[in-house]
Amino acid sequence: MKRLRRPWVAVATILVFLLGIAFLTQVVPYRQIMEANQNVTRARERLAALEAENDELQADVEALDTDTEIEKLAREKLGYVRPGEVAYVVLDPPETGETPPEPEPEPEEPRRTWVERVWDFITGADIGDDDAG
Numbered sequence: 864m865k866r867l868r869r870p871w872v873a874v875a876t877i878l879v880f881l882l883g884i885a886f887l888t889q890v891v892p893y894r895q896i897m898e899a900n901q902n903v904t905r906a907r908e909r910l911a912a913l914e915a916e917n918d919e920l921q922a923d924v925e926a927l928d929t930d931t932e933i934e935k936l937a938r939e940k941l942g943y944v945r946p947g948e949v950a951y952v953v954l955d956p957p958e959t960g961e962t963p964p965e966p967e968p969e970p971e972e973p974r975r976t977w978v979e980r981v982w983d984f985i986t987g988a989d990i991g992d993d994d995a996g
Contacts, residue, residue, distance in 0.1 A: 894984070894987050894990065897990055898987075898990050901990060
């Protein structure tokens with residue numbers, strides 16, 4: 864039977880192999896859980912915004928059932944006036960020909976090293992960067 868001359872090489876190889884397996888079984892699912900939590904948070908925020916918008920629209924619908932609101936809209940949007948009233952139209956001033964200054968371009972993010980990108984992958988810091996949606 865042949866005995867290993869360098870047993871620490873075999874031990875180091877097994878250790879690296881086990882660490883790789885631990886990485887794949889722990890970090891990747893952890894990232895998926897973090898991404899799912901962020902998706903749930905974004906969905907809840909969107910739901911809250913849609914519910915608020917729905918409440919505003921419902922209030923508008925209820926307001927349109929009143930004669931006062933209908934008269935107000937007819938005056939504002941259509942320019943209706945009651946008999947004996949005088950309507951005035953206010954015009955915008957003429958254009959001066961000046962163009963607004965162009966906005967400054969946003970500075971580009973500095974290039975990140977591969978070590979920083981791997982660390983962001985492991986910690987999940989890169990999940991929120993692509994935003995959207």
